Amino acid sequence: MLGDPTGIGPEIAAKVLASNVAGDAARLVVIGDARVLDLGMRDAGVRIPYTAYARLEDVPWPSPALPVVDLGNCDPARLPRGEVSPEAGRVCGETLERMVGFACEGRLDAVTFAPLNKAALHRGGYPFPDEHQMFARLTGHTGFYGEMNVIPEFATFRVTSHVSLRQAIDLITPERIEAALRLADTTLRALGHDRPRIGVAALNPHCGENGLFGDEEIRIIRPTVERLRAEGIGATGPYSSDTIFLKARRGEFDGVVMMYHDQGQIATKLLGFNKGVTVTAGLETVFTTPAHGTAFDIVGQGKADPGGLEYALRLAARLAAARAL
Amino acid sequence: MLGDPTGIGPEIAAKVLASNVAGDAARLVVIGDARVLDLGMRDAGVRIPYTAYARLEDVPWPSPALPVVDLGNCDPARLPRGEVSPEAGRVCGETLERMVGFACEGRLDAVTFAPLNKAALHRGGYPFPDEHQMFARLTGHTGFYGEMNVIPEFATFRVTSHVSLRQAIDLITPERIEAALRLADTTLRALGHDRPRIGVAALNPHCGENGLFGDEEIRIIRPTVERLRAEGIGATGPYSSDTIFLKARRGEFDGVVMMYHDQGQIATKLLGFNKGVTVTAGLETVFTTPAHGTAFDIVGQGKADPGGLEYALRLAARLAAARAL
Numbered sequence: 290m291l292g293d294p295t296g297i298g299p300e301i302a303a304k305v306l307a308s309n310v311a312g313d314a315a316r317l318v319v320i321g322d323a324r325v326l327d328l329g330m331r332d333a334g335v336r337i338p339y340t341a342y343a344r345l346e347d348v349p350w351p352s353p354a355l356p357v358v359d360l361g362n363c364d365p366a367r368l369p370r371g372e373v374s375p376e377a378g379r380v381c382g383e384t385l386e387r388m389v390g391f392a393c394e395g396r397l398d399a400v401t402f403a404p405l406n407k408a409a410l411h412r413g414g415y416p417f418p419d420e421h422q423m424f425a426r427l428t429g430h431t432g433f434y435g436e437m438n439v440i441p442e443f444a445t446f447r448v449t450s451h452v453s454l455r456q457a458i459d460l461i462t463p464e465r466i467e468a469a470l471r472l473a474d475t476t477l478r479a480l481g482h483d484r485p486r487i488g489v490a491a492l493n494p495h496c497g498e499n500g501l502f503g504d505e506e507i508r509i510i511r512p513t514v515e516r517l518r519a520e521g522i523g524a525t526g527p528y529s530s531d532t533i534f535l536k537a538r539r540g541e542f543d544g545v546v547m548m549y550h551d552q553g554q555i556a557t558k559l560l561g562f563n564k565g566v567t568v569t570a571g572l573e574t575v576f577t578t579p580a581h582g583t584a585f586d587i588v589g590q591g592k593a594d595p596g597g598l599e600y601a602l603r604l605a606a607r608l609a610a611a612r613a614l
Numbered sequence: 615m616l617g618d619p620t621g622i623g624p625e626i627a628a629k630v631l632a633s634n635v636a637g638d639a640a641r642l643v644v645i646g647d648a649r650v651l652d653l654g655m656r657d658a659g660v661r662i663p664y665t666a667y668a669r670l671e672d673v674p675w676p677s678p679a680l681p682v683v684d685l686g687n688c689d690p691a692r693l694p695r696g697e698v699s700p701e702a703g704r705v706c707g708e709t710l711e712r713m714v715g716f717a718c719e720g721r722l723d724a725v726t727f728a729p730l731n732k733a734a735l736h737r738g739g740y741p742f743p744d745e746h747q748m749f750a751r752l753t754g755h756t757g758f759y760g761e762m763n764v765i766p767e768f769a770t771f772r773v774t775s776h777v778s779l780r781q782a783i784d785l786i787t788p789e790r791i792e793a794a795l796r797l798a799d800t801t802l803r804a805l806g807h808d809r810p811r812i813g814v815a816a817l818n819p820h821c822g823e824n825g826l827f828g829d830e831e832i833r834i835i836r837p838t839v840e841r842l843r844a845e846g847i848g849a850t851g852p853y854s855s856d857t858i859f860l861k862a863r864r865g866e867f868d869g870v871v872m873m874y875h876d877q878g879q880i881a882t883k884l885l886g887f888n889k890g891v892t893v894t895a896g897l898e899t900v901f902t903t904p905a906h907g908t909a910f911d912i913v914g915q916g917k918a919d920p921g922g923l924e925y926a927l928r929l930a931a932r933l934a935a936a937r938a939l
Contacts, residue, residue, distance in 0.1 A: 418826060453818045453828025455783050493778045494875035501743060503778025531879035538884070550819035554856035555880045559863070 290384055291321045291329060292403025294365045295377045296583025297593035299329025302403050304595035306355055307335035311599055314606035315399070318348055318356045320388050322363040322380075334591055345396050360384060371588040373406055378413025381405050382423075389427040392574040398609035399575035401602045404583045418451040421569045424576050433468035434571030437476060438553060438580065439604060440561045443537040444480070444544045445553035446473040446570065457549040461492060461505055466513045466546070473544045474522045476570045479611030480604070488533050488542040489514050489526030490552055496529040510548075534560075566601045568608070575608045577601040615709055616646045616654060617728025619690045620702045621908025622918035624654025627728045629920035631680060632660035636924055639931035640724070643673055643681045645713050647688040647705075657914055670721050685709060696913040698731055703738025706730050707748075714752040717899040723937070724900035724930035728923055729908045743776040746894045749901050758793035759896030762801060763878060763905060764929060765886045768862040769805070769869045770878035771798040771895065782874040786817060786830055791838045791871070798869045799847045801895045804936030805929070813858050813867040814839050814851030815877055821854040835873075859885075891926045893933070900933045902926040 292298020303326065305311060306319070319326055323341050330336055339355040342348050348356040363380040391397045405420060417423040421436050438445045448469045449457035470487060477485035489510060493503035500507050510527045518524050528536065530547070534556035537545050547553040557565055557580075565580030579597030587593055617623020628651065630636060631644070644651055648666050655661055664680040667673050673681040688705040716722045730745060742748040746761050763770045773794045774782035795812060802810035814835060818828035825832055835852045843849050853861065855872070859881035862870050872878040882890055882905075890905030904922030912918055 418823070451819060451823070451827055453822070453830075454779070455828060458780050458783075494776055494879070497778070498743070498776070502776055503780060505778075530876045531883045534880060534884055551855045551877065552880065554819070555859060555877065556884060558856045559859060559881060559884050 290381075290388060290400065290402035291319065291325050293377050293381055293406045293409055293583050294325045294328065294363060295368055295370055295372060295374050295409070295588070296404055296406060296585060297332075297588055298403030298583065299325050299365075300332035300589075300591065300593050301329075301579075301595040301598045302326070303329035303333040303335050303337065304593075305599045305602065307333065307337050308595075311602040311606070314603050315609070316350055316352070317602070318345065318352075318358060318397075320345070320358045320391070321360060321384050322365075323357050323359045325363055325365050326357060328365045332589055332591055345391050360387060371585040373408045373412070375409060375412035378406065378409030378411065378415065380413070382410055382413055382415035385423070386427060389424065389574065393428060397574070398612070399577070399605035401577045401598070401605045403598055404579060404581060406583045420576075420578075421450075424569050424572055424574070428572050428574060430572050432571065433465070433472060434569065435469060435472060437473075437568040437570040438557050439566045439568060439600075440557050440564055442540070442560060443542055444473075444477065445557060446476070446544060446546045447550065447553065448546065448548050450550050454549060458492065458505075461509060461548055463509055463513045466510060467517060469546050470513070470517050470522060470524050472571050473546055474524075476568070476608070477544050479608050481607065482543045484523050485543045486541065487522070487524045487544045487546060488528055488537060489524055490530045490533050490545060490547045491527035492548045494529065496527055564596065564600065566597060566604050568604060575605050575612065577605040577608075615706075615713060615725065615727035616644065616650050618699075618702050618706055618731045618734055618908050619650045619653065619688060620693055620695055620697060620699050620734070620913070621729055621731060621910060622657075622913055623728030623908065624650050624690075625657035625914075625916065625918050626654075626904075626920040626923045627651070628654035628658040628660050628662065629918075630924045630927065632658065632662050633920075636927040636931070639928050640934070641675055641677075642927075643670065643677075643683060643722075645670070645683045645685065645716070646709050647686060647690075648682050648684045650688055650690050651682060653690045657916055659916055670716050685712060696910040698733045698737070700734060700737035703731065703734030703736065703740065705738070707735055707738055707740035710745075710748070711752060714749065714899065718753060722899070723934035724902070726902045726923070726927045726930045729904060729906060731908045745901075745903075746775075749894050749897055749899070753897050753899060755897050757896065758790070758797060759894065760794060760797060762798075762893040762895040763882050764891045764893060764925075765882050765889055767865070767885060768867055769798075769802065770882060771801070771869060771871045772875065772878065773871065773873050775875050779874060783817065783830075786834060786873055788834055788838045791835060792842060794871050795838070795842050795847060795849050797896050798871055799849075801893070801933070802868050804933050806932065807868045809848050810868045811866065812847070812849045812869045812871060813853055813862060814849055815855045815858050815870060815872045816852035817873045819854065821852055889921065889925065891922060891929050893929060900930050900937065902930040902933070
């Protein structure tokens with residue numbers, strides 16, 4: 290999915306598809322409007338032979354050229370560039386809805402999307418707090434799922450995410466910690482870690498300093514970690530949140546389970562914003578996207594870095610392949 | 615102050631004193647037991663000519679050799695190395711109490727201490743949540759004060775610190791934010807910033823997403839920042855906590871005011887743990903110490919890096935000099 294057409298998405302998608310760097314990892318199909326792909330090729334200064342199809346079921350595998358399922362739903366000449374557009378947001382939401390439909394029919398194993406713009410999505414009729422909640426709604430998912438953030442050094446998983454910090458504290462329960470730990474373990478195994486090493490973050494400063502600054506570590510987090518470790522999940526902690534990312538950077542963990550949004554986001558953004566990938570973990574369908582945004586300030590200049598999108602495609606392929614086993 | 619004698623404090627103090635790198639910045643006097651300084655010189659493999667005095671008022675200025683006020687309160691041969699010792703904690707607390715007494719009498723302008731061990735201090739009879747609260751108690755301070763963390767890129771100040779995250783949220787009031795901002799402005803001016811640029815962190819993820827994930831930004835933080843900016847303090851924000859440190863690293867701020875402990879600690883520890891200095895800001899007396907700890911794993915090996923302590927000494931000298939103006 291080419292991302293919001295007012296941003297750098299079409300350009301980086303064209304770059305990744307032209308280099309065919311991800312072609313060894315998956316059978317790729319573009320879902321969207323062929324005119325947006327044309328725009329991306331112009332932005333990127335590349336030409337990719339492609340064949341447009343009206344329906345996904347018409348695509349032959351193997352395909353002689355890049356297949357594009359042309360939804361015919363977006364003329365980029367009628368959209369602005371480098372700014373929030375409700376119409377672009379509407380097109381993004383509609384395209385993702387179509388892709389989720391294909392996935393639910395078993396016609397797509399994974400969905401990788403170039404950057405979206407949340408404000409555009411909201412104004413275009415998709416007012417979800419984040420795309421993960423949109424995907425859960427569209428796929429009819431009712432169990433635990435969550436945003437996973439992957440950088441080359443490690444991956445993070447969240448017990449809570451897009452809620453106020455006060456509400457996040459109320460949501461820290463044994464059930465949610467267990468669900469996040471199981472999701473981390475399953476997902477890291479799918480990414481090739483045989484025995485995932487998972488560090489669990491504390492909630493309070495200094496890990497609560499033995500109960501002096503809060504007792505969630507003693508009452509809730511540690512007993513849950515110990516119970517799951519007794520089951521064979523490679524979880525340790527809780528570790529104070531200002532040391533756990535130092536350990537993770539040194540290679541001591543494959544994954545970190547964090548209690549609230551900013552705990553991990555401060556660290557992963559400092560460690561490598563442009564290398565990162567965001568995954569919706571726990572749904573039937575795999576969803577991945579680069580961690581960076583639409584980069585409105587450099588749209589159309591041909592200088593956007595496609596590395597994050599390439600990494601997102603590769604991760605999606607690995608996760609989907611593991612699921613098919 | 616040579617730090618906990620069971621740790622690397624005496625060694626790094628001897629290294630800094632031997633190189634005299636901080637001697638241009640201040641008139642230095644060691645307060646402690648001369649036998650601990652001897653131990654540090656052995657650990658460091660250096661010899662420093664020093665003269666022991668029984669009382670601080672006996673020290674002549676300028677002093678022909680390094681003056682040591684020998685309290686005769688610690689025989690390091692009777693202490694373990696590289697582990698928590700209640701007796702070492704008692705000696706540290708007693709020594710700091712004496713130093714605070716000298717400062718309150720006007721005989722010391724600043725106190726720089728090599729790393730302490732909090733568990734040792736607790737067991738040695740000084741059960742404070744942190745050393746800042748100990749210093750506030752010992753100096754009889756009743757107003758706002760706080761821990762400041764300085765790395766080469768920027769300094770952080772805290773609206774709340776060593777309390778549970780739940781209590782921290784309850785403590786986020788206009789009064790405390792104002793006090794932290796004024797403390798940041800005053801302290802950064804003392805450090806040589808003519809017009810300090812201060813970024814203020816949000817509490818909630820995505821800065822509350824316009825009230826969707828919490829409204830402290832709208833109700834409390836933004837109005838306080840705007841009120842103080844109207845007064846001439848160079849404060850901006852709130853910024854979401856996963857972007858404010860990216861901005862600070864790029865040089866956009868001299869200081870960051872954070873709402874809770876881990877917000878800034880995650881960032882400053884990732885950016886440069888060993889370069890950092892901790893300052894007790896807001897008391898009558900200046901207190902500084904390296905951000906790192908007693909490093910029990912490398913005690914006595916001669917390889918401890920004195921850079922943090924040197925930086926702590928230089929910062930203390932600058933803060934004390936500004937206060938004397």
